[in-house]
Amino acid sequence: MSPELEIFRRSPSDNPKCKTPVVFVHGAFTGAWCWNEHFLTWFADQGFETISFSLRGHGGSGGRELRSLASIDDYVEDLETxxxxxxxxxxxIGHSMGGYIIQKYLEKHKATAAVLMASVPPEGLLASNTMMAMAQPDLYLQMFWLQAIGPHTLLRDRLGRAMLSPDIAEDEGMIYFGRLETESHRALMDMMGGNPVFLSQTDLPPMLAIGARNDEIIQSEVVNHTARRLGADCVLLDDIAHAMMLDAKWEKAATQIAEWLEKNVIEKQDSTSKKSAA
Structure with missing residues (x-):
């Protein structure tokens, strides 16, 4: 049974553009707040019913005392709830670990569409972590310390540059960094191969894999691989970092997603409605 979850909702101010609600799933070290800064209201203004929530042990959700024991399957249960x-x-729509949770959810459930933002790939983090360790060993070490001690001030400079683009206001970026928290050890182990994804392209909804071309955490090669593995459309954005929903050019990512949803969800719903009315 899931602990009590922190849930936020926004409704369109005008007539809804889309009949289907959008659920945002956050990544490791964060909470629902990462969507509430921009995406939750922006997508509501575009005509979507939007929902964000904090996974157990994160943000304002219950279960904090047992967070280190939470598994990816526990997080899938939160999404089910x-x-x-x-x-x-x-x-x-899921970011990083949130994209992995969505993939695990789709093993047993259906969705109208799915968007994976800088997502952990189906095989887990081994490939991306190996590339990081070889190309950016300083970042790899700081990711280790983030999990070990939390968002310490000594980690802000290097980790901050990996999470957010240099042009974001430093004070704002540091506020975001200070809200990070340690992740479940068990969930991280699940993503290192302990609980791999088993999906067949024939059973999947329309999917978009979107990433940052110069992301140092989930590299563009990994995003491309995820798209090929899942039969998803793929978009790589320039001038934006890993935390796409918080970066200075967050609206660039939001617009790409909204345009993809327009084509792959809304237009199909409108076409079905017209056929039913005929």
Whole structure:
């Protein structure tokens, strides 16, 4: 049974553009707040019903005392709890670990569409971590210390440059960094191969894999691989870093996602409605 979850909702101010609600799934070390800064309201303004939530032990959700023991399957259960309140198949948008949680969710459940933002690939973190360790050993070491001691001031400079582009206001970026928290050791082990994804392209909804071309954490090669593995469309963005929903050019990522949803969800829903009315 899931602990009580922190959940946020936004509704369109005008007539809804899309019949399907959008559920945002955050990544490791964060909470629902990462969506609430920009994406939750922006997508509501585009005509989507939007929901963000904090996984157990994160943000304002319960279960903090047992966070280090939470598994990826526990996080999938949290997503199931939120989706069950909707009464229909959602659009799922997940960032980094959140993308991995969505993939695990799709092993047993259906969705209208899924967007994986700088997502952990189906095989887990081994390939991306290896590339990071070889190309950016200083960043690899600081990611280790982030998990060991949390968002310490000594880690802000290098980790900050990996998470956010240099042109974001330093004070704002540091506020975001200070809100990071340690992740579940068990969930991280699950993503290192302990709980791999088993999906067949024939059973999947329309999917988009979107990444940052120069992301040092989930590299563009990994995003391309995820797209090929899952039969997803693929978009790589320039001038944006790993935390795409918080970066200075977050709206660039949001617009790409909204345009993809327009083509792959809204237009299909409109076409179906017209055929039903005929």
């Amino acid at each position: 939120v989706v069950d309140t909707l009464g229909q198949k959602p659009i799922l």
